[in-house]
């Protein structure tokens with residue numbers, strides 16, 4: 787298994803920096819990160835899938851809203867921080883990866899990818915979008931954020947224009963219901979973000 791993990795490009799750099807990143811991720815609130823799309827988060831308690839959940843900041847906030855949250859995080863060091871920081875949140879943690887997500891079962895009312903999509907290789911993104919579409923409940927919402935600008939040193943990251951996931955989602959039967967662009971909340975020079983939301987149909 788560890789050999790398999792060493793080949794996962796998207797997680798490059800995360801294990802070694804997990805302690806620093808845990809502070810950084812938890813210095814923001816979920817409300818700040820999801821501010822543009824809070825109105826799209828289902829009010830009724832349902833099933834939420836947070837993919838690339840990091841330390842579980844968003845997973846914990848959604849669990850607090852009454853949702854049953856599955857947090858997928860392939861970096862063991864970040865999962866460990868998540869369990870330590872949010873021990874009573876009732877989050878189910880899974881070690882799994884896009885594009886296939888073999889350990890994830892069922893459908894979800896909300897699928898969340900905050901700062902994850904840009905780690906996927908070009909040939910992984912289309913199958914990943916198909917998998918996400920299959921994980922959405924009929925009235926479900928898919929939220930994802932994309933980072934633009936210079937990547938942190940040592941990371942495997944692409945500056946993906948929003949048009950690409952919008953087109954891939956359309957090919958998988960999803961339509962965009964939200965698109966916004968915002969400045970980096972941590973003030974990193976040249977860094978901007980796009981938030982996208984999709985529904986079935």
Ligand SMILES: C[S@@+](CC[C@H](N)C(=O)[O-])C[C@H]1O[C@@H](n2cnc3c(N)ncnc32)[C@H](O)[C@@H]1O
Pocket residue numbers: 795796797800811837838839840841843858859860861864882883884885899900901902905906
């Ligand atoms: C920038 S962090 C974001 C963490 C968290 N969502 C947040 O906003 O604080 C990106 C996360 O994506 C995870 N990741 C990278 N490649 C992935 C893949 N192929 N499948 C699932 N997660 C992945 C990394 O391990 C890392 O935790």
